[in-house]
Amino acid sequence: MSTAFPPTSGPGDRHDGDLPDGRRAGDRLSDDGAPGRSGSGTAPRGVSADGDARPSSPDSTVRGGEVPFVRAEGLGRDHRLRRERLTGPRPVRTALHDVDLDLAEGASLGVIGESGSGKTTLVRLLLGLDTPTRGTVTVDGRSVRRGRGADLRWLRRQTGIVFQDPYASLDPRMDVGRIVAEPLQALGLAGDSPGGSVGESDAVARVLTDVGLEPDMVDRYPHEFSGGQRQRIALARALVHRPRLLVGDEPLSALDVTVRAQILDLLQGLRADLGLTLILVSHDIGVVAHLCDQVLVLKDGHAVESGATSEVLAHPRAAYTRDLLAAVPRL
Numbered sequence: 001m002s003t004a005f006p007p008t009s010g011p012g013d014r015h016d017g018d019l020p021d022g023r024r025a026g027d028r029l030s031d032d033g034a035p036g037r038s039g040s041g042t043a044p045r046g047v048s049a050d051g052d053a054r055p056s057s058p059d060s061t062v063r064g065g066e067v068p069f070v071r072a073e074g075l076g077r078d079h080r081l082r083r084e085r086l087t088g089p090r091p092v093r094t095a096l097h098d099v100d101l102d103l104a105e106g107a108s109l110g111v112i113g114e115s116g117s118g119k120t121t122l123v124r125l126l127l128g129l130d131t132p133t134r135g136t137v138t139v140d141g142r143s144v145r146r147g148r149g150a151d152l153r154w155l156r157r158q159t160g161i162v163f164q165d166p167y168a169s170l171d172p173r174m175d176v177g178r179i180v181a182e183p184l185q186a187l188g189l190a191g192d193s194p195g196g197s198v199g200e201s202d203a204v205a206r207v208l209t210d211v212g213l214e215p216d217m218v219d220r221y222p223h224e225f226s227g228g229q230r231q232r233i234a235l236a237r238a239l240v241h242r243p244r245l246l247v248g249d250e251p252l253s254a255l256d257v258t259v260r261a262q263i264l265d266l267l268q269g270l271r272a273d274l275g276l277t278l279i280l281v282s283h284d285i286g287v288v289a290h291l292c293d294q295v296l297v298l299k300d301g302h303a304v305e306s307g308a309t310s311e312v313l314a315h316p317r318a319a320y321t322r323d324l325l326a327a328v329p330r331l
């Protein structure tokens with residue numbers, strides 16, 4: 001089903017510019033964006049405190065609210081592997097099995113599971129960075145489709161992404177001002193672009209302040225910053241165009257414990273202040289418990305459990321979830 005919710009419109013939908021798709025976690029981020037929030041997005045709907053979750057079930061859903069901002073239906077991804085012999089069929093590895101997911105605007109979803117369970121695959125499909133073998137994705141009621149003639153600028157404008165490695169994700173040749181402004185330029189939102197309307201230096205100064213950095217850091221280069229500061233820069237870049245959806249693929253795991261706590265608090269504050277919808281991929285169940293009101297547990301590409309985080313953590317139904325929780329020394 002390609003669900004057609006009335007798409008909200010806003011200033012972000014009126015600009016041109018895009019970046020190529022097909023990136024993997026760790027790629028430089030410059031392909032997101034939305035310069036303002038759409039009308040209905042200003043008051044995040046979110047999920048209720050108890051998460052409005054449906055009963056957990058295999059390959060089931062995270063039902064976050066009445067109108068899903070992000071919806072995946074029957075989402076699956078197979079990879080054809082190389083033949084071991086010249087004859088015979090090419091074996092298939094299924095990275096994701098038919099996952100359904102609904103997430104209301106303003107809600108936060110943690111995607112957890114062991115390495116290789118399909119977390120990054122799911123996120124890449126949701127963001128239109130990879131093409132599903134099966135199923136559909138809609139964001140804000142619009143179909144996320146790749147391929148010839150596809151134009152995902154509208155999605156880039158609504159999305160910010162933060163990756164794991166704050167060292168690899170920042171271009172060492174660019175100063176902070178250029179790094180953070182990159183999405184505005186790439187999406188044609190900066191005032192000096194045709195049709196662009198966002199004052200670049202003001203937007204950069206504002207978002208640097210939002211993430212706890214000084215606006216006068218714009219002339220400095222990534223190597224002059226600590227890991228935590230770099231992740232703040234990456235966060236500033238992800239948010240400079242005021243996206244509605246923030247996606248973090250292990251954004252804290254490369255940081256040491258103290259810095260991790262600071263960035264965790266920062267993310268929590270930003271999410272509330274900016275009314276962001278959050279999808280967070282993390283190995284760290286403690287991080288998910290802190291930040292996310294919904295959780296989806298993946299195992300071997302299957303959604304084995306989903307629901308309100310408090311409920312899933314307190315009463316895990318799937319044996320796999322219980323094992324994951326047991327593997328955490330203390331939440």
Ligand SMILES: Nc1ncnc2c1ncn2[C@@H]1O[C@H](COP(=O)(O)OP(=O)(O)OP(=O)(O)O)[C@@H](O)[C@H]1O
Pocket residue numbers: 079093094095113114115116117118119120121122
């Ligand atoms: N291009 C590809 N070709 C073949 N197999 C792939 C490809 N991309 C991913 N896979 C496989 O799909 C499965 C899911 O991978 P994915 O990267 O989504 O896992 P993950 O949960 O994000 O892992 P990690 O936590 O280690 O990042 C893995 O078995 C992986 O080897």
